[in-house]
Amino acid sequence: MEVLGLVALPNWFLMIVAVLFLLIMYSVYKQSYFWSLGIPGPTPIPFLGIIPSVAKQGLQETDLRLMQKYGRHVGTFFGNMPQLLITDPEMIKEIFVRRFSEFTDRPQSFRNTEFFDSAVNVAAGEHWKFLRSTLSPTFSSGKMRNMTPLISRCLEKLIRNAKNMSEGGKSVEMKNLFGAFTLDVICSTGFGIEVDSQSNPNDPFVVNARKAMSVNIVGPRFLLGMMFPDLHRFIRNISLLDQKAIDFFIDATKSVLNERRKSTSDNYRDLIQLMINAHKETSDKTAENDEVLNYDSYKKRGLTDTEILANALMFLLAAFDTTSSLLTFVSYCLAVNQDVQDKLLSEIDKELGKTNTRLSVTESNIVDISNRFSREASADTEVCGVKIPKGLDLTVVVNAVHFDPEFWPNPHKFDPERFSPQNKGNIKPFTFLPFGAGPRNCIGMRLALLEAKMAIVEMLQNFRFCIVPETEIPPKLDKGALTKPANGLYLKLEAL
Numbered sequence: 001m002e003v004l005g006l007v008a009l010p011n012w013f014l015m016i017v018a019v020l021f022l023l024i025m026y027s028v029y030k031q032s033y034f035w036s037l038g039i040p041g042p043t044p045i046p047f048l049g050i051i052p053s054v055a056k057q058g059l060q061e062t063d064l065r066l067m068q069k070y071g072r073h074v075g076t077f078f079g080n081m082p083q084l085l086i087t088d089p090e091m092i093k094e095i096f097v098r099r100f101s102e103f104t105d106r107p108q109s110f111r112n113t114e115f116f117d118s119a120v121n122v123a124a125g126e127h128w129k130f131l132r133s134t135l136s137p138t139f140s141s142g143k144m145r146n147m148t149p150l151i152s153r154c155l156e157k158l159i160r161n162a163k164n165m166s167e168g169g170k171s172v173e174m175k176n177l178f179g180a181f182t183l184d185v186i187c188s189t190g191f192g193i194e195v196d197s198q199s200n201p202n203d204p205f206v207v208n209a210r211k212a213m214s215v216n217i218v219g220p221r222f223l224l225g226m227m228f229p230d231l232h233r234f235i236r237n238i239s240l241l242d243q244k245a246i247d248f249f250i251d252a253t254k255s256v257l258n259e260r261r262k263s264t265s266d267n268y269r270d271l272i273q274l275m276i277n278a279h280k281e282t283s284d285k286t287a288e289n290d291e292v293l294n295y296d297s298y299k300k301r302g303l304t305d306t307e308i309l310a311n312a313l314m315f316l317l318a319a320f321d322t323t324s325s326l327l328t329f330v331s332y333c334l335a336v337n338q339d340v341q342d343k344l345l346s347e348i349d350k351e352l353g354k355t356n357t358r359l360s361v362t363e364s365n366i367v368d369i370s371n372r373f374s375r376e377a378s379a380d381t382e383v384c385g386v387k388i389p390k391g392l393d394l395t396v397v398v399n400a401v402h403f404d405p406e407f408w409p410n411p412h413k414f415d416p417e418r419f420s421p422q423n424k425g426n427i428k429p430f431t432f433l434p435f436g437a438g439p440r441n442c443i444g445m446r447l448a449l450l451e452a453k454m455a456i457v458e459m460l461q462n463f464r465f466c467i468v469p470e471t472e473i474p475p476k477l478d479k480g481a482l483t484k485p486a487n488g489l490y491l492k493l494e495a496l
C-alpha cells in the first residue's frame, strides 16, 4: 500500500501497526479508570503500569514511593489491572471490618487453577464462609497446644542442624536454616509426615515442597493475566505453580487421607486429621472473628476430599516462607541489637515454663513479612469519600503503614518495647497489620507465632546471634511480595 503516494509499505507492516495501535488503545482505555474517578496516582505505562518500577526497585520500595508522593490512597495499575493502594487506617477499618460483607472476597487476579477455588484463601462468598467457619477451630489455641510435641521434635532437628552448620565458627545462612525448620514443621503439623529438610534435602517431599513454593511472580502466565485481565477466565487453568510438584502433594495427601480413614487410632494431631474431623468441632468462642460472622451457623457439612487437599496444599504454601522470614529477621535484629538480645534472654529465663510467654520481640518482627493483602468490592460504593467501583482490587500496603512516622515514631528503630503491655495501648488501631485485618485475616497466625516463639526460645538457649563481616546491614530485600533477604542473611551462632 502507498502512503500519501510517497512510500510503499507492505501490508504485513500496516497490519502490525494497526494491531499495536488497537492494543495501545485497549490499554489506554483500561488505564483511564482512575482518572474518571478522580483518584490520584502515577501516569501508567501502557500494558505494564508499575511493573517496570517493581522489577527495578522491588515492590516495597515502589509502594513506599507511591504512598509518599500521592497520599494514603493511590490508583495504580499492575499491568492493566487497576489496584487501589491504601494506607489510611480509617479506610482499612471501614473496608476490612465495618463493611466486611461488601468486601468479603479476594480480587479475581488471586485465582489460580479451579482446584484452588476450594482453598480458604481463594474461595469466594458463601463457600469462603463455609470453609473459614469449618477450618477456624482447627487453629484454636487448644489445637495449637496439642501440636507442641510435633513442633518440639522439629526443634531438636533445628538445634542439631544449627550446631553442624556453625561448626568451627562458620557463619550460617539463617533463611536456609529456618527454611528447613519451618518446612519440617508444616510437613509434620500439616501432613503428619516427618522429614529432616536440612539433612535430607533430596527427600521427595522436601524437593517438591521447594519446587511448589518457588513461584515466579513475574513469569509469563502471571504477566499475561495482568496485561489482559479480560482473558483471565480463559487462561486461569494454566497453573501459576509447578504443576508436577502440586500433583506430587495431591497424591501424597490422598494416601494420608486413605490411611487415616482406615485407621482406628485417635492419636493424630495434625491439620489433615483436624480437617477430617472439622465438622464435629465448634468454633473457638474467643476468636474476634466469630463475633462478626457467627461461624457455627455456616457449618453444614464436613469437608470434601478436594477441599481437604486444596487447603492442605495452601497451608504448606502459606506457612513456609512467611514464618522462616520472620525467624530470619528476628535473629538478625537480635544480632544487631545485643542489648535487646540480653533483655530477651532474661525475659525467657524468668518466664520459661509458664504458658503464653510474651515475646514482644517476635511480635515486633512480623511487621511486614507479607507486603500486601487485598479485598474486592462486591458493588459500586463509596468509602471515606472515595468512589469505589464494583470489582476494584483494594490493597493495603503493609510496609508503608508500618514505616509511617505519623503512626510509628522513629519507625526504623528496632524497639520491641512498643509492644510491651504498658505501651501497647498507644498503638493506633489498624496501623499494625502483620496478619491482615478483620474476619478474613490470617487463619494460621496462632501456629506461626507458636512455632516462631518456640524456635527463638530454643535457639537462644543454645546460641548467641552475632553479626559477621558478611552480614548485610541493613539486609537488601527481595523485590517480590514477601519481605525476605535478597542475598541470604549470614550470622555467627556462638554456642553457649
Ligand code: HEM
Residues within 6 Å of the ligand: 120, 121, 122, 132, 314, 315, 316, 318, 319, 320, 322, 323, 326, 366, 369, 370, 372, 373, 374, 433, 434, 435, 436, 437, 438, 440, 441, 442, 443, 444, 445, 447, 448
Ligand atoms: C509469620 C507468618 C505469617 C504471616 C506474616 C502471615 C500473614 C498473612 C496475611 C497478611 C494474610 C492476609 C490476611 C488478610 O487478607 O486480611 C494471611 C492469610 C492467610 N494465611 Fe497467613 N501468615 C503467616 C503464616 C501462616 C501460616 C503458618 C498459615 C497456615 C498454616 C497461614 C495460612 C493463611 C491462610 C489460609 C490465609 C487466608 C485466610 C482467608 O482468606 O480466610 N499463614 N496470612
